[in-house]
Amino acid sequence: MKPINLVKRFLFENTNFEDKSCFHERLMEIAEAYETIPEDVYDAYEELTEYEMWEIIRKMAVEGKKRTK
Template sequence: MTNHRKIVLDYLMQETAFTEAQSFVDRIQEINESFETVPEEVIDSYGELNEYELWEIIRKLACEGKRRNK
């Protein structure tokens, strides 16, 4: 069983430039639009997430961005 949340979270943690607020939004948009630069596994996993899981990922990224920008 694949952990879809972990796949998406790991991708966003690696690809988000936490010094730029717009970076996270750009990465989510790239996943939504299935850009060629986004691995297929991430796109598929993102499609399997429910709203709660997506908000949990957003919360974790926001906390990480806050921690890194203190």
């Protein structure tokens, strides 16, 4: 699986779109390599380009908007 898809899947599965701070918390956990983050997700995150990370953020925002209407 491509790194961008692995990170995106993890974020979509582990983000509570009803909680404003949840997405930010998940991103911080990944960036800081918390024990709660699977190693393959952290490794994939490390491989992402800035553009790919912004693409994930954009897709998360669109999905969050849909789920919280």
